[in-house]
Amino acid sequence: MMISLPACKQAQSLLNFPGGLNMDQFIPRRQKDKVVIVVGATGTGKSRLSIDLATRFNAEIVNSDKMQVYKGLNIVTNKVTEEECRGIPHHLLGTIDPDVDFTCDDFVHHASLAVESIMRKGRLPIIAGGSNSYIKALVNDDIEFQSKYECCFLWVDVSMAILHSFVSKRVDKMAEAGLVDEAREFSDIEANYTIGIKRAIGVPEMDEYFRNESIVDDDTRARLLKEAIDKIKENTCKLACRQHQNILRLQNQLKWNMHRLDVTEAFLKRGVEADEAWERVVAGPSTGIVGCFLHDHDINLVSAITAASVIGTTNATAVAAATH
Template sequence: MMSCCFCKQTQPMVSFPSGLNISSRWRKDKVVFVMGATGTGKSRLAIDLATRFVAEVVNSDKMQVYKGLDIVTNKVREEECQGVPHHLLGVVDPNVDFTAADFCRQALQAVDAITRKDRLPIIAGGSNSYIKALVKDHAEFRSKYECCFLWIDVEMPVLYEFVSDRVEKMVEEGLIEEAREFFDPAGDYTRGIKRAIGVPEMDQYFRILEASDERMRQGVLQTGIDNIKANTCKLASCQLQNILRLQSQLEGWNIVHRLDATEAFQKRGGSGAEAYEAWERLVAAPSTMIVHDFICQGTTTTFLAPPTSPNSVLTASPF
């Protein structure tokens, strides 16, 4: 049975004697990565974990780093963050190219700042090129941090259905109007946030908005929406392949822990309680135990707060 090692958000993670340097207790500071294809609930899990441990989240999604297009890029809403600080989320000029090197530099700064506060950094996002650059190619990060990798996996047919439904919901919430702000008459969608799925696909629709033929406008609009769905599914498939490739390249790191969330997604059409229960049982609770064991590895330090009730952390749907 797992010991009481959870922390409330307002408490220090570990009680250390005065003057004791954390590095003297741990060979390296700890970092948790939450990976997965688009739509699998990475932000939800990162927040779930951050409410159970004293933690802060660092975004590693290459479109969500930019300012703007909150609906198109599916940024986590402020009310969904439950007070958990987020870094590299909506902070970059939308017209510049934010490279893997830029991410490594700023992510390392964020992680360093989080660990100096005796908090756990949780890096969450679907851009595996960013993760690879940080954990494989960045010598300073490798020398300072020990990593635990959580991979949320969902069977592709189930995920395809979910992301297609999510696109419809995003359209209802204002995706078209939001994307129109970044329409480029020159048709150049190769830089910055304009690359985000949901912008290039709407180009032809924005070009014929003044056309008098309503049927033609609606047909072009539907084609654009269908293309967003298709390209999002293609992205999910590519991200899965990249995760499998990255998994084979992580020599020297802790094992990648796969969490199958398929059942939770299958139950999203039923009662909310069923979906929440499946998410807790299959994803949130196992992840909590994995992170607990990872943090406590190599130290006898225990946490001070009693376990958080599962019901208290499931205040926002992962779906």
């Protein structure tokens, strides 16, 4: 099912008459355009959910991951593949020079342009990524963005113990897919891993291995490689914990109304059962939530959809209730 985003932009003027009569109270407020934002720790499925939603709504995706904005290191930064994108246009994904220090201000500028471009096509912008400082800079700190857009936050969350196990296995798969050779291209003889894409987890951790692989015996080489891979796993798990805490802090401090989706069940299953669980506890409820958001339905209906999905109500029923 494809749900179109209505393009509602009404011009508004403020007319103040002498004697205290303020005509503003008689003029409808300009309806803000709507943006969906998908947050979550690394490895929780933000990209998968954003693409799922984009196939169900007339949407395009704006990447908000600090490392994925750069060209290169597709394996190391775990960029979605062309096949995984399923034809959905992605913005700010692998477009920035790898040696540039891409700041929060840069992200606000480029993301705002991307959102405006998507809106001009009558489509729904979905911003997805794990860099919460980018999201905060755009949504909370940029007054112009606040004045134009209303946001719906979807928080993809997984039990931390389960997530740590998952990201550890994911690093092993990345190593099998070519992580080492890819990281070697960005190794730095001066060991400066503070700017650009070289900061990505998976590059600095390999430094000692790259410096010694050609001058040590096979056993030492294997040990150094294992230590580097283990360090990548450790730092990825630490990143997931920091991102989780940052989301909690943003929710508490900024009072963002985040719709939390517990993905743990889907992570515990395999094959078809995992896909069915993903649809029931993540994709289905999210579709209902976004449908309510776009059609200005009561927030209680959103809660009912989420609760219904957990106890097994079909996605089709939830979506129908949300969007009609």
